[in-house]
Amino acid sequence: MALQNILLAGFGGQGILFAGKVAAYAGLMDGKEVSWLPSYGPEMRGGTANCSVCISDEPIGSPLVLAPGALLAMNIQSYDKFIDAVIPGGVAVIDSTLVDKKCSRTDITCVYVPATALANEKDLAGLANIILLGTLLKHTGFAAEAAVEKALSKCVPPKKQHLLEPNMRAIRLGMDY
Amino acid sequence: MKGNEALAEAAIRSGCRHFFGYPITPQTEVAAYMAKRMPKIGGTYLQAESEIAAINMVYGAASAGVRAMTSSSSPGISLKSEGISYIAGADLPCLIINVQRGGPGLGGIQPSQADYWQATRATGHGDFHVLVFAPSTIQEMVDLVGMAFEKADAYRMPAMILADGMLGQMMEPVSFPEEAAEVKTVAKPWATNGHEGKRAHNIVNSLYLKPDQLEKTIIDRFQRYETIKATEARAEEYLVEDAEIVLVAYGATARIVKSAVNTAREMGIRAGMIRPITLWPYPVKNIQKAAETAKHFLCVEMSMGQMVDDVRLAVNGKRPVDFFGHTGGVIPAPGEVLEKIKAIAGGAK
Numbered sequence: 001m002a003l004q005n006i007l008l009a010g011f012g013g014q015g016i017l018f019a020g021k022v023a024a025y026a027g028l029m030d031g032k033e034v035s036w037l038p039s040y041g042p043e044m045r046g047g048t049a050n051c052s053v054c055i056s057d058e059p060i061g062s063p064l065v066l067a068p069g070a071l072l073a074m075n076i077q078s079y080d081k082f083i084d085a086v087i088p089g090g091v092a093v094i095d096s097t098l099v100d101k102k103c104s105r106t107d108i109t110c111v112y113v114p115a116t117a118l119a120n121e122k123d124l125a126g127l128a129n130i131i132l133l134g135t136l137l138k139h140t141g142f143a144a145e146a147a148v149e150k151a152l153s154k155c156v157p158p159k160k161q162h163l164l165e166p167n168m169r170a171i172r173l174g175m176d177y
Numbered sequence: 178m179k180g181n182e183a184l185a186e187a188a189i190r191s192g193c194r195h196f197f198g199y200p201i202t203p204q205t206e207v208a209a210y211m212a213k214r215m216p217k218i219g220g221t222y223l224q225a226e227s228e229i230a231a232i233n234m235v236y237g238a239a240s241a242g243v244r245a246m247t248s249s250s251s252p253g254i255s256l257k258s259e260g261i262s263y264i265a266g267a268d269l270p271c272l273i274i275n276v277q278r279g280g281p282g283l284g285g286i287q288p289s290q291a292d293y294w295q296a297t298r299a300t301g302h303g304d305f306h307v308l309v310f311a312p313s314t315i316q317e318m319v320d321l322v323g324m325a326f327e328k329a330d331a332y333r334m335p336a337m338i339l340a341d342g343m344l345g346q347m348m349e350p351v352s353f354p355e356e357a358a359e360v361k362t363v364a365k366p367w368a369t370n371g372h373e374g375k376r377a378h379n380i381v382n383s384l385y386l387k388p389d390q391l392e393k394t395i396i397d398r399f400q401r402y403e404t405i406k407a408t409e410a411r412a413e414e415y416l417v418e419d420a421e422i423v424l425v426a427y428g429a430t431a432r433i434v435k436s437a438v439n440t441a442r443e444m445g446i447r448a449g450m451i452r453p454i455t456l457w458p459y460p461v462k463n464i465q466k467a468a469e470t471a472k473h474f475l476c477v478e479m480s481m482g483q484m485v486d487d488v489r490l491a492v493n494g495k496r497p498v499d500f501f502g503h504t505g506g507v508i509p510a511p512g513e514v515l516e517k518i519k520a521i522a523g524g525a526k
Binding site (some may be wrong): 019021024028033034035037038040057060061062063066076 | 202256286314342343346347348349350427433435436439508510511512516
């Protein structure tokens with residue numbers, strides 16, 4: 001598989017780093033080389049947060065994703081900042097509950113998912129990130145579905161295992177959207 | 178695993194049971210991990226009242242012959258520099274981790290490599306060196322922590338892991354040596370760990386008031402440095418053999434440069450890379466050898482150009498040496514490095 005460079009961006013607290021971790025672990029479960037690089041610092045306290053995930057057959061060079069093949073955007077600031085950086089042929093998955101803009105680019109695939117609204121409606125509050133990750137999975141195939149499920153079991157901490165089932169539901173919801 | 182956590186776990190598996198630190202972004206996870214693990218394995222985790230206190234606790238622990246370490250980021254390392262000089266002056270082994278951030282002053286918290294001069298030239302006052310290791314992957318962080326402890330013990334001197342915020346914060350898969358694997362240690366007959374009436378007492382000290390005596394200890398130490406320079410320099414060579422343009426980069430920057438070298442190769446430009454793994458001793462021979470065949474050198478760093486001095490010293494005027502870098506926490510993009518390579522390749526024609 002060619003190099004899959006994913007950029008996930010949104011507000012601190014939306015689970016951007018967690019969704020990235022799940023993607024990276026899924027790549028690892030698939031036997032790929034992976035890296036995960038967060039933005040760190042004051043972002044964690046409510047500003048914008050983003051993280052770069054690389055999945056590849058080859059050892060990862062730069063772990064910093066500047067030209068993503070796949071973008072997951074969960075707020076307007078991130079959408080504005082990164083939408084033009086997506087490489088031609090790339091995919092952008094956008095939380096349309098929070099981003100009320102439509103992309104005019106014709107050389108990328110934009111998928112609009114009202115993930116935050118969906119999450120609230122389906123009793124999955126706080127899992128908009130995972131719904132969007134499911135949609136990203138469907139459109140990019142960054143890992144096998146089973147690998148993502150295994151990754152979720154790894155990333156959901158032992159003390160919070162009751163949250164595993166909703167996370168699995170969120171992935172499927174995103175994939176079916 | 179996160180780079181910072183990997184450093185901590187690797188240190189524990191290398192037999193380190195004494196950690197003294199003080200929090201600072203972007204290395205705090207090293208201390209946090211130690212705080213969690215050390216009490217469970219009978220080790221000591223101590224958050225000191227300052228960086229200066231922490232390094233002096235390392236001085237004390239190292240005097241007693243145990244594997245001791247501290248970790249910090251750039252401004253904190255400056256505070257530790259006095260203690261590092263004392264430790265070097267007392268011929269004690271220890272490990273110091275610097276997860277570099279932008280400077281000078283408080284600078285910023287994003288990745289940087291602007292402490293190269295400090296690490297390789299002036300970690301403190303006086304005539305001395307510390308061993309400096311520069312990992313570029315999380316796996317290498319693990320491997321080099323073990324090596325740093327071993328070499329520090331073997332040569333009775335401080336060792337430093339010079340990382341940066343990118344490596345500290347990023348996650349990559351790692352594998353650790355088996356838990357049961359034997360930790361290589363050396364006898365430390367000089368340690369002040371209680372003579373029990375069986376031997377004369379040991380003294381650990383860095384004060385020599387008689388100039389000729391001080392000079393002798395320093396000359397002895399520098400003789401050891403000569404052995405180290407001859408035997409311990411390490412570098413990775415990547416596509417250097419037939420390269421016309423040799424890039425030199427270490428740490429996280431080397432990953433970016435490798436990506437640029439690969440793209441340049443796809444475009445038919447014969448680029449290669451030398452990645453110093455030890456920054457002191459510097460892998461002079463690798464550079465010298467490459468200077469015989471390569472036409473041009475390009476050093477890339479996250480600084481205004483510090484390691485480039487060592488590249489120029491090794492190349493010794495034989496070939497042109499260019500520099501490209503960003504500083505202050507700005508990370509060079511592979512595309513920018515590629516443009517520099519293309520410019521040099523175009524000019525060479």
